[in-house]
Amino acid sequence: MNINKTLKLASSAGQMILENGGETYRAEDTIGRMLENKVEKVETFVTSTGIFVSVEHDGKIYTKISRVKRRDTDLNKIAIVNDLSRRFSKEEWETLDVDKYIAELHEINSMGKYNYYLRIFAAGVAATTSMMMLGGNSKDFIPTFVTAVLLQIFVLFLEKVGFPNFIVNCFGGGFVTVFGILFSQMGMGSLDMIIIGSIMTLVPGVAITNSLRDIISGDLVSGTSRGVDALIAATGIATGVGAFLKIWAMAGGLR
Incomplete structure (x- = not known):
């Protein structure tokens, strides 16, 4: 050997x-x-x-x-x-x-990840399911599904280009907000529900879970670093959403 x-x-x-x-x-x-x-x-x-x-x-x-x-x-x-x-x-x-x-x-x-179209479809399903669980209704279903699907295509493109995770989350949060505003202005769904459901596909759930599991098992260094990584990702999402909502509010869109 x-x-x-x-x-x-x-x-x-x-x-x-x-x-x-x-x-x-x-x-x-x-x-x-x-x-x-x-x-x-x-x-x-x-x-x-x-x-x-x-x-x-x-x-x-x-x-x-x-x-x-x-x-x-x-x-x-x-x-x-x-x-x-x-x-x-x-x-x-x-x-x-x-x-x-x-x-x-x-x-x-060398194996590729899951099928490209399967990932896009799964993102739409995850977003709409999360939206319904958080208080949305059938009126929010289609705009949330479409926004989440387009968001996944956009995010996969940014990742392929090589953008850092924080920038991807910032742009992704802004992307969701823009489409949420467009759909809500056309009377297709609630702005809050579209944004909340769609950004669930960006939320670093696995990183947060692994951080807590590492800390519980005694791996404090790894648990803390993973937690910080998840916090940075969440900050990026919030920054993208907040920036575009602020721009929309300054333009008189939010009352």
């Missing part, structure tokens, strides 16, 4: 989980599970921006440090990597083919 390849594989699996929205403790657990029966001792330290793995094998210590720069949400990849880690942990080191798992991990990493 090549210990360096095995260490790299486990570290990459943990990194992939972290990059796609997984919790810190899940990344640590995955790395530990993959290495615990392959080496004499394993220690992991994971933060939201870095992974540190150290193992002891045959009297030697090997260490791998990985910098995590990308953060996204893809629960499908997390589930597939979890399955890979469990299969890997059951392998005996005498018969272990590390190269096969490395190739499989590369294949998982």
Whole structure:
């Protein structure tokens, strides 16, 4: 067994989980599970921006440090990597083919996200469902659905261009407000409900949940950093919505 390849594989699996929205403790657990029966001792330290793995094998210590720069949400990849880690942990080191798992991990990493049209449709469904739960009615359904769908197309374009998350949220909040004003002025739905429902697709719910779970599990550094990241995203959304509502009010639109 090549210990360096095995260490790299486990570290990459943990990194992939972290990059796609997984919790810190899940990344640590995955790395530990993959290495615990392959080496004499394993220690992991994971933060939201870095992974540190150290193992002891045959009297030697090997260490791998990985910098995590990308953060996204893809629960499908997390589930597939979890399955890979469990299969890997059951392998005996005498018969272990590390190269096969490395190739499989590369294949998982190269997978695209969910289908483009499915994501757009799901955004509309999520927005309208949230709007109805928060007090909207059937009159708000169509304008909220259309606004959320157009918002998702706009956001995916900005992400493809490479805009920072804060800027995407600012522009997204402003985009929703503009369409909310247009629909409400045409008598199609409530301005409040259209904005509230549509921006739910921008709200960093996974980041907030992971922040609380990390803090509860004792990962204070990761939990705090994730919480700050979610706060910045929420601030961006509020800034975009508030700025355009202020402009509309100054133009005499809000009374």
